[in-house]
Amino acid sequence: MKSYSAGSDGLPRRGGFFDQPKAVWAVAFACVISFMGLGLVDPILPAIAEKLHASKSQVSLLFTSYNLVTGIAMLITGVVSSRIGVKWTLLSGILLIVLFSALGGAAGSIEGIVGYRGGWGLGNALFIATALSAIVGLSTSGTARAIILYEAALGLGISVGPLLGGELGSISWRGPFFGVSVLMAIAFISIVFLLPKTPKPKNRSSLADPFKALGYPALMTLAITALLYNYGFFTLLAYSPYVMELNEHGLGYVFFGWGMMLAITSVFVAPRLQRRFGSVRSICAMLILFAVDLLVMAAGTIQHSPKTVIIAVIAAGIFLGINNTLITTAVMQAAPVERSVASAAYSFVRFVGGAISPWLAGKLSEWYRAESPFYMGAFMVLIGVVVLIARRRHLSGIDAADAH
Structure with missing residues (x-):
């Protein structure tokens, strides 16, 4: 996609991918640090379970409370x-993350951490929904490239987060929580000084807007698909650390590799697949491959082969990186509403999947067998494929836009 902006001579000039205003880079930098917070806690999940004498399902509530509050709070962003x-919404979200991540690090019980993670999720909702619309709105390179930049920041943050989390977690399980607080404080300062004051929207949004947006069949289809896909995504994040039999350092390196695959494919591979095959076909293919990958994790767990699970986790980053970019781009085209409203509506639905799966994954492993969470994750992702294919007629406009 090409985009043009006025040069100093008043003539239009092409906005390249790296030719962005300082405001875009400020928000992208804050996104990197924000998404580091998601991966920072992965390497310390087993350590938290051990130190606080908590079960897998109890520890998984760290993801459940975070995602549930994030999803609900999306409605008010x-x-x-x-x-x-935009600026004060971003700053408010960052400030809440700074506060609640520090409180989580100081907590003395699993219940306390779960509660503070909910507050962290509120800040996360205010930040990520606004950050996406801010990058798209301020970018000079067009919507598609702006979303790729956002996904690149997401991938970079997710990849570096576990590496740092493993290092800090090897000192203390509290380290990653305090690390997030410090990093987000740096992001707060960068937004204050680098992001100019942005004008308020002419029309004020209402609480009903996201629900009205979900009335558009294309957006609802993508939201339901993302809910089911997110189930598998957070099964991987919340449960796989328990079956890889690695310490904090080892888990950090595995999720670093996973995040690097996610970042690289979201930027360099997703756009090519989109141009060649279209969004819908590409999303279906990636979801099927991700479901197969989850089945490989189940097989590795049955065979007591941590190496198999490790390789499958890293490989999952390929499919997840491509899919994240494709779905996010499609959402921006799915309904004739403001981007922030579309993002909020979509995120509200999809985060429900991320709230259910971590807790249920822990319970399934306790109720049945260690591989059960991966089977359920693969099943849910495949249902997402069925939904996408069954309602494909509603997405014809998105494929037409891709072809154009």
Whole structure:
């Protein structure tokens, strides 16, 4: 996609991928640090279970409370940003993350950490929904490339986060929580000084806007698909650390490799697949491959082969990176509403999958067998494929846009 902006001579010039305003880079930098917070806690899940004498399902509630509050809070992000502006919404979200991540590190019980992670999720919702619309709105290189930049920041943050989390977690399980707090404080300062004051939207959003947006069949189809896909995504994040039989350092390196695959494919592979095969076909293919990958993790668990699970986790980053970019781009085209509203509506639905799967994965392993969570994850992802194919007619406009 080509985009043009006015040069100093008043003539239009092409906005390249790296030719972005400082404001875009400021938000992208904050995104990297924000998404580091997601992966920072992965290497310390077994350590938290051991130190606080908690079960897998109890520890998985760290993801459940975070995702549940994030999803619900997505409904108010448009209301907040339309009243106080993009910059102050971003800063408010970051400030909440700084506060609740520090409180999580100081907590003395699993219940306390779970509660503080919910507050962290509120800050995360305010930040990520606004960050995506801010990058797309401020970018000079067009929507598609702006989303790739956002996904690149996501991938970079997710890849570096576990590496840092493993190092800090080897000192203490509290280290990654305090690490997030410090990093987000740096992000807060960068936004304050690098992001100019942005005008408030002319029209104020209401709480009903995201629900109205879900009335568009294309957006609802993508949201349901993402809910089911996110189930598998967070099964991998929340449960796989328990079956890889690695310490904090080892888990950090595995998820670093996973995140690097996610970052590289989201930037360099997803756009090519989109141009050649279209969004819908490419998303279906990636979801099927991800489901197969989860089945490989199940097989590795049955065979007591941590190496198999490790390789499958890293490989999953390929499919997840491509799929993240494709679905996010499709969402921006799915409904004739403001990007922030579409993002909020979509994220509200998809984070439900991320809230259910971590807790249920832990319970399934306790109720049945160690490989059961991976089977359920693969099943849910495949249902997502069925939904996408069955409702494909609603997405014809997106494939037409890709072809154009």
